[in-house]
Amino acid sequence: MQDLWDKASAYILQYGMNFIAALLIFFIGRWVAQFIGKFLQQSMEKAKVNPTLASFTRNVVYYGILVFVAIASLNKLGVETNSFVAVIGAAGLAVGLALQGSLANFAAGVMIVLFQPFQVGDRIEAGGAIGRVQEIQIFSTIIMSDDKTKVIVPNAKVTADKIVIHGQS
DSSP: OHHHHHHHHHHHHHHHHHHHHHHHHHHHHHHHHHHHHHHHHHHHHHTTOOHHHHHHHHHHHHHHHHHHHHHHHHHHTTOOOHHHHHHHHHHHHHHHHHTHHHHHHHHHHHHHHHHOSSOTTOEEEETTEEEEEEEEOSSEEEEEOTTSOEEEEEHHHHHHSOOEEEEOO
16 A cells, blocks of 8 residues: 555656646746737837737737647646647648738738828729728728728738829828
8 A cells, every 4th residue: 555655646746746837837928928918019009000910919929929838838748749739830821821812911901001101091092992091901991982982992902003192181
């Protein structure tokens, strides 16, 4: 019986420490992910970056770090994580291919926000539409045409060709 107790206590000590270490990795990692995400968002807001882009970036960074932290925690528990990393990589590739058009619109939206070739209120000709820019969103630009028709143009189409700015507001 004593031998069984010695084996059990050694097992609990070995794996209990790994479990505690895994919990520490997870909770400290989650705190670091939140801290970095908030710091990045606040820095972007101070730099006058679009609040939508700042919030989106914070979430992407937070969840990206959280995935890394979860894999590190599982690894500390002794779980083989190579297959997790492969699955995450394959899922990322599949999502990237599925969202190719949306990612192009997102990237074009970021370019429009950062380089500001035009602003809300400007009368422009872009993406086959002519009118006043009503709103610049992350995936599309909303233009009010001269006949008061709302035209929603994907940002990739706006940046794919020339942009004619007819006047500033």
